[in-house]
Amino acid sequence: MSVLFPRVALIGLGLIASSIAHAARRAGVAGEIVGYDVSGDVRDTAREIALCDRITDTPDAAVVDADLVILCVPPGAMGSVARQIGAALKPGAILSDVGSTKRSVIDAVMPYVPGNVSFIPAHPLAGTEHSGPRAGFASLFDNRWCIIVPQEDTPADRLQMLQDFWQALGANTEVMDADHHDRVLAVTSHTPHLIAYTMVGVADDLGRVTDSEVIKYSAAGFRDFTRIAASDPTMWRDVFLNNKDATLEILGRFTEELFALQRAIRQGDGDHLHAYFTRTRAIRRGIIEAGQDTAKPNFGRGIEDVSESKG
Amino acid sequence: MSVLFPRVALIGLGLIASSIAHAARRAGVAGEIVGYDVSGDVRDTAREIALCDRITDTPDAAVVDADLVILCVPPGAMGSVARQIGAALKPGAILSDVGSTKRSVIDAVMPYVPGNVSFIPAHPLAGTEHSGPRAGFASLFDNRWCIIVPQEDTPADRLQMLQDFWQALGANTEVMDADHHDRVLAVTSHTPHLIAYTMVGVADDLGRVTDSEVIKYSAAGFRDFTRIAASDPTMWRDVFLNNKDATLEILGRFTEELFALQRAIRQGDGDHLHAYFTRTRAIRRGIIEAGQDTAKPNFGRGIEDVSESKG
Numbered sequence: 173m174s175v176l177f178p179r180v181a182l183i184g185l186g187l188i189a190s191s192i193a194h195a196a197r198r199a200g201v202a203g204e205i206v207g208y209d210v211s212g213d214v215r216d217t218a219r220e221i222a223l224c225d226r227i228t229d230t231p232d233a234a235v236v237d238a239d240l241v242i243l244c245v246p247p248g249a250m251g252s253v254a255r256q257i258g259a260a261l262k263p264g265a266i267l268s269d270v271g272s273t274k275r276s277v278i279d280a281v282m283p284y285v286p287g288n289v290s291f292i293p294a295h296p297l298a299g300t301e302h303s304g305p306r307a308g309f310a311s312l313f314d315n316r317w318c319i320i321v322p323q324e325d326t327p328a329d330r331l332q333m334l335q336d337f338w339q340a341l342g343a344n345t346e347v348m349d350a351d352h353h354d355r356v357l358a359v360t361s362h363t364p365h366l367i368a369y370t371m372v373g374v375a376d377d378l379g380r381v382t383d384s385e386v387i388k389y390s391a392a393g394f395r396d397f398t399r400i401a402a403s404d405p406t407m408w409r410d411v412f413l414n415n416k417d418a419t420l421e422i423l424g425r426f427t428e429e430l431f432a433l434q435r436a437i438r439q440g441d442g443d444h445l446h447a448y449f450t451r452t453r454a455i456r457r458g459i460i461e462a463g464q465d466t467a468k469p470n471f472g473r474g475i476e477d478v479s480e481s482k483g
Numbered sequence: 484m485s486v487l488f489p490r491v492a493l494i495g496l497g498l499i500a501s502s503i504a505h506a507a508r509r510a511g512v513a514g515e516i517v518g519y520d521v522s523g524d525v526r527d528t529a530r531e532i533a534l535c536d537r538i539t540d541t542p543d544a545a546v547v548d549a550d551l552v553i554l555c556v557p558p559g560a561m562g563s564v565a566r567q568i569g570a571a572l573k574p575g576a577i578l579s580d581v582g583s584t585k586r587s588v589i590d591a592v593m594p595y596v597p598g599n600v601s602f603i604p605a606h607p608l609a610g611t612e613h614s615g616p617r618a619g620f621a622s623l624f625d626n627r628w629c630i631i632v633p634q635e636d637t638p639a640d641r642l643q644m645l646q647d648f649w650q651a652l653g654a655n656t657e658v659m660d661a662d663h664h665d666r667v668l669a670v671t672s673h674t675p676h677l678i679a680y681t682m683v684g685v686a687d688d689l690g691r692v693t694d695s696e697v698i699k700y701s702a703a704g705f706r707d708f709t710r711i712a713a714s715d716p717t718m719w720r721d722v723f724l725n726n727k728d729a730t731l732e733i734l735g736r737f738t739e740e741l742f743a744l745q746r747a748i749r750q751g752d753g754d755h756l757h758a759y760f761t762r763t764r765a766i767r768r769g770i771i772e773a774g775q776d777t778a779k780p781n782f783g784r785g786i787e788d789v790s791e792s793k794g
Contacts, residue, residue, distance in 0.1 A: 248753075297700060297702060297703045301767065316702065317699070317700060317702075319700075346699075355691055355692050356692050356696050356697075356700055357700070357703065359685075359686050359689060359692050359697060359705070360686070360696075360697055360700040360701055360703045360704065360705040361700070361703035361704040361705065362704075363682065363685075364682055364704040364705050364707075364708055365704050366741075366744060366748075367678055367682060367741070368704075369744070369759060369760055369763050370737060370740045370741045370744060371674065371675055371678060371737060372763040372766055372767070373740055373759055373762065373763055374670075374674075374733065374736045374737050374740050375670050375671070375766065376762065376763065376765075376766050377736075377740075378670060378733075378736070380666055381666050381667050381670050383766065383769065384769075385667050385671075386667075386670060386671055386766065387766065387769045387770050387773045388628065388657075388773060389608055389628060389630075389667055389668070389671040389672075390671055390770050390773075390776070391608060391627065391628075391776075392608045392668065392671045392672035393671065393672040393673075393675040393676050393679075393711050394670070394671040394672065394675050395770060395776050396675075396707040396708075396710070396711060397675055397707075398763070398766055398767040398770055398776075399707070399767065399776065400704050400707060401760075401763040401764075401766075401767065402763065402764050402767035402768075403760075405756075405757050405760035405761045405764070406757065408756070408760050409753045409756040409757045409760060410753075412748045412756055413748065413751055413753055413756070416748055416749070416751075419748060420745065420748060420749060422685065422689075423741075423745055425685045425688075425689070426681060426682060426685050427738065427741070429681045429684055429685050429688075430677075430678070430681045430734075430738070433677060433680070433681060434731065434734055437677075437723045437724065437727055437730060437731060438727070438731060440724055440727075442559075442720045442721075442724055445716075445719070445720040445723055445724070446716050446717065446720045448680060448684055449680055449712075449714075449716035449719050449720065450716045451684065451687065452680050452683040452684055452687065452709070452712040452713065453712075453713050453716070454687075455683055455686065455687050455694065455697065455698065455709055455712075456612065456683070456709040456710065456712065456713035457713075458694065458695075458698045459698050459701050459706060459709055462698045462699060462701075465701070465702075465706050465709075465710065
């Protein structure tokens, strides 16, 4: 792969930025990678592990002469960072981000984007439960989706360059508008995360079942909830505050359905429960057919991890 | 391993019974394995794949002279099966089960257990999203927990024999009383399953986000919910009907917490969200330290499956 951008700047050096750095090096698509993080400790770590070619001590210094600048900070910090770097952006540069919400990021960043810079938001659907500059790895985006959200005036060639970049990092790209992105993610990610956080919080707070029992018998279903409830607290706080309307809408639907099932349990309405549980099997089959998961009995995990579905 | 039981009878030939058959053969702990299922199709399949040494056409025929009889039917069918086999049980035999609820199974089965038979309920915490006699495999119970629920009058040597059997099948065993079992499972399994079923049902029922989008972007968190929501509908209907009180209690706690988080989102209370999400990380660390899951970035899955925790 040839160099797509002579200089790439990463603002915020957590899991996603560090994975971008590794994946861009693997693909050879960035001439030079410059990084900045608001935390001095993180900058020290990044220097120590040679995450980027150069780490700067201010955000505006990082973006000087950069052809692609990617904001990799939590959604709530996007506006502040954009304000600090706006004037230093190179004419003709592409400014992008990796935020989990898109409408709020656009509203926060747009005021600081000079007219000669193309702001093209993006959201790679990839992550782990780990955070920080040491958490990244080159294959994080392989075969994952990256949703790209062009603006009305985004030039087609700029859009193509950003798509090429993410594809070079291993991702599949999809173009979507901001509001639709926020709705889709409220269903597939934001509400499931909130529910998982809630269930783990409840389990942690019970008198009659000990924490050690919860941990010991977690493989009976609870364990999958703990994995998604271990994600970065700051990022997820910002996700919910910045995708408030779509998340609250889906949550409303969720509690409505949950109450109907709760009533069926209380009234002993087995037919209602059976019909509901039969319907949800179909969507699972769709996911396996779409290649988004494995149907293997052990879910592709080690032999010690085969017991998600037994009561 | 030497033979622990000259004859073992399995009543109901689904995922768990077929895995018991494979695991018992692997360990060499059963002299002869006899099986029965209420479905003629399932019996035909079991004969075709030689799942057991012998398949009978009635439940009482299967248990004749059996030293260990294991009821592997959904919780709601336990009582009816016990009624059919009670009189045919061999004096001195051990009767056990694999039901996901324990108090209700004891109440349903006990009236049909002759005085010279030891009824020792059990619950192996193992399963997959697949059902039926072809779904079983010998390693299903390896390094999983099997909770054993002796009665007040269970002889110590009988309890030991059943523990030896499950350990020979690969499981770790733990002794617990029935009510405590039902409470622990309500937290670690039953309520998480109900929540997962609900979330998948909601996603399947939305107008503005298509099913294909839900499936395509499922790896952002939703996918783990679909896996647990693909489990056997009949078994799970029976679980909720038979562990009603404990499940409703945990559900009440869950909705209380969920509403508090929902209000925090609506009011923009980021501190509340951040504190909650920070607390839930600790329980995840406990699970990894207890060896119940992997901390690897890809969760021990294939490279295509690394993106559970990103919004």
